[in-house]
Amino acid sequence: MIWPVFAATALAALADDSCDAQIFLQSFATQERPAGIYDAGPVAMTNFAGQMPSAVSPKTSCSQTSYLPSAIEKKFKLNAVQLTKDRHVLCGALKGTTEEWLAMNLKKTPATSKSDIFSQICPGPMATKQVIEPLVGLLRDPRFLCLKKPELFTFSVDWLVLADNKSFPSTTSSNSRRIFFDAGGSRFVDALNFFVTKYEERGIEMDQIYVWEMEKKNASQYWAGTPEDVRAKWEPRLTWYNGIPVSINEGDMHNPVHRIRELCRMGDFCAFKLDIDTPKVEGALVQQLLEDHGHLTEFFFEHHVQSHLMHLYWLRDINFDQNFEHSYDLFSALREKGLRAHSWI
Template sequence: MSVLRFSSPKAALTNNSCSWKFHEYIPSSWETYWFSNIDKFQYEVCSILARSDQVNITIDVLLRIISFQKEIFDTNSQRMSIDNQFSKMHYRGICSNKEYNASQLIEPLVGLIRDPLTICPHIPSVSSNLYLHGEFALQSKRFLLLAPSSPFQIDPSLTINIASLAPWLYTSGSQKILIDIGSSYFKSRNENTAEIGTKWFYDYFKEKSIRFNRIIAYEYEKLETRRVWDELPDDVYSIYTFINVGVEVEMEKFNPWKMLEAIAKPDDYVVIKLDIDKPPLESALMKQLLGKKNPAKYLIDELFFEKHISDNRKSKEDKLKDSYELFTKLRQYGIRMHG
């Protein structure tokens, strides 16, 4: 897989006398194996994942991510050989006229770009306690490695206090912003506590002692206004903006990228979730984000999106290969892209 390099306005992150710049995205050998064979693999994902060589890697990586998710990454944590199966985001920095290189792990793009032990039939050799069930399987979050929990290395070692977010993602005093496109109610839609909704992000970051400065929620379906606000925790009420209107591709006031450009700066930490269950609109928004003249992509740090695809060879709908290509392009722009 070729590796592209992009410079961006996000490059000038100044943190404790250091200036950081995203350099490149390097996929792991495991991800490269899948990407290189995706033309064939996309029609037989489950059978490939069930092979013994894939099962062993899957379990080790999954358990490693689960352990990472429990806390903020400690720079003194012991590194393990399985970490080589993770892909990496690379950065370059200058601190007091001295150059530094840094890398941070991210979950590899493999299988259906989601928890490999979901969707497909259970594998006999895999312990039953590693499987989730029902909505918790469909909405599994176990294979998501967000920045606060993600291991990173700086070379040579840098003697500065590392905050809860790596210095290339966030500058002290800047904003932490969450934009939930397709939010429904804060807690969940239809009492589905398994879904990745606003509350899940709130809980994850609160556990890591990270508080958003602003949360913007878009929802097309008309919601009960009183319930919308009643579900909010006290510390969210003052930072929450609810827009009960669907997002639009036109670069007007209901376009999420235009909103992002208006409220965010390059040194803010920006998390976006896009899930509106309207594949044509979702695809149009992602295509728009990748546009050469769209600066919004340089403002996003983490993006959660599940692309709708077909495994029918004769269908003209997008295939799994299109998801791999989209996610790779966005990671090559410095976005921690998650499925």
């Protein structure tokens, strides 16, 4: 996750009417963009993710586990280094795609099997064929670094296409469990509130939540900023491993991949967000998912790699020997196994 001083200052400025805060926002809004950086048009940033159904229209059944990248994804995968080397090239390659992508996703427009933008995934035989956002650009909102407008788009999730109960009808069964695993949960309101709210909107209400956070804190710190009614709803369902780092050891109860394999059964809906900003540990856990992701349904992970465009945001917590070509390959490999794998912010 991008949480350096830059982000904290930006978020604080949004809630501050002081002169200094407004000067900060004005300077952010007027950052010089290279020639060719475009205006995204009328699509508003909501930071509440997309509304698009995750099932392909018309509804189609899968014959086997598979993944079909879209045309724009194939373009970026073939030219990963070239298309992500600077903002001018990046934004030029995304222009046109960005507007249609976000307009469809925010307006609940179903994607067809002929879409040049959205990729397709089959989680397994007899499953519903689904769409998922393409693996392109910097693996975040395609407006990132490309807008002339002053929105703080760094943390936008409008580009994501999450699963819903239409693509996973077993989630409506009383025998199905809906479990969320959060590795790196500093505060409920930072990310987990988004996930449980968005999934509930899409017909999947979590009934078990497991959270690991290495830095020990008291309950008031973890729930800070969370409305009382929201806390009252989710706290009884949440198991909080406070001050306990995740483990990469096979069979360890604090290895979230082990817990996923142990707890998640066929017909359950299980989602996992991995965000601990420690590449060595994250890499080991992702490798374990590649070997066997059990019955995990959806996965969120930010792969930190060497990138001129991202170095101010990721700083030193990166895989120095990898670039976005490796990121595309990694997420593709996970998706090819039927796992709805998303890049996170």
